Amino acid sequence: MRVAIPVTNGYVEGPGEALKVQIYEVKDGSYKLVEEYDNPALSAMAARGAHMLKSAIDRKIDALIVAEMGPPGFRLIQNFKIKAYLGQGLDVKTALEKFIRGELPEILKPTHEEHHHH
Numbered sequence: 464m465r466v467a468i469p470v471t472n473g474y475v476e477g478p479g480e481a482l483k484v485q486i487y488e489v490k491d492g493s494y495k496l497v498e499e500y501d502n503p504a505l506s507a508m509a510a511r512g513a514h515m516l517k518s519a520i521d522r523k524i525d526a527l528i529v530a531e532m533g534p535p536g537f538r539l540i541q542n543f544k545i546k547a548y549l550g551q552g553l554d555v556k557t558a559l560e561k562f563i564r565g566e567l568p569e570i571l572k573p574t575h576e577e578h579h580h581h
Contacts (some may be wrong), residue, residue, distance in 0.1 A: 464489045466562065467519035468528045468555055469493045469502060475550035477531045477557045479511035486522055487559060494559045498522065512536040518544065518548070528558050528567065531574040 466489050469481030476482075482505070486498040488526035503518050513535045519527065521541050527540065528550040542549055548567035550558035561567045 464525045465517070466526045466528060467522070467524045468550070468558065470527070470555055471472075471514055471565070472513060473554050475528055475530050475553050475555060477509075477512060478502075478515040478527075478529055478534075478536055479520060481515065484515055484519060485555065486519065486524065489563060491557070492563055494563065510535045513539050514565075526562075528562055532570055533575055534573045535569070537573045546570075553559070 466487045468485050468487065469476045469478045470485050481502045483499055485496055487494045489498045504515040504568065505580045507514040516536050516539050524545060527545060527547040529547055530551040531535055531548055542553050548562055548569040549570055550567055558567065568577050
């Protein structure tokens with residue numbers, strides 16, 4: 464299973480704010496980093512989180528761990544049948560370990576309303 468995580472300074476971040484995107488291969492109770500790249504959301508003008516999510520979907524991910532998710536991002540992952548999990552405030556290692564143990568809550572609706580960054 465491939466899991467994407469937006470990351471800033473080793474912590475799970477929102478898809479529109481993170482500096483990097485990390486893709487992990489999760490298998491048999493362990494994980495390994497298979498790709499890391501600059502978050503394309505940082506140069507987007509609108510729906511920034513959706514830009515990050517689309518970049519991860521293009522890399523054939525199965526799940527996401529994020530700190531938050533707005534309505535545009537949530538609609539996007541629903542269209543692709545990708546599950547997202549809430550890892551707010553967690554470092555990446557802890558988030559992945561909790562994900563493997565099934566301890567992260569699944570995001571079943573946007574975590575906040577539509578908002579615009581200025």
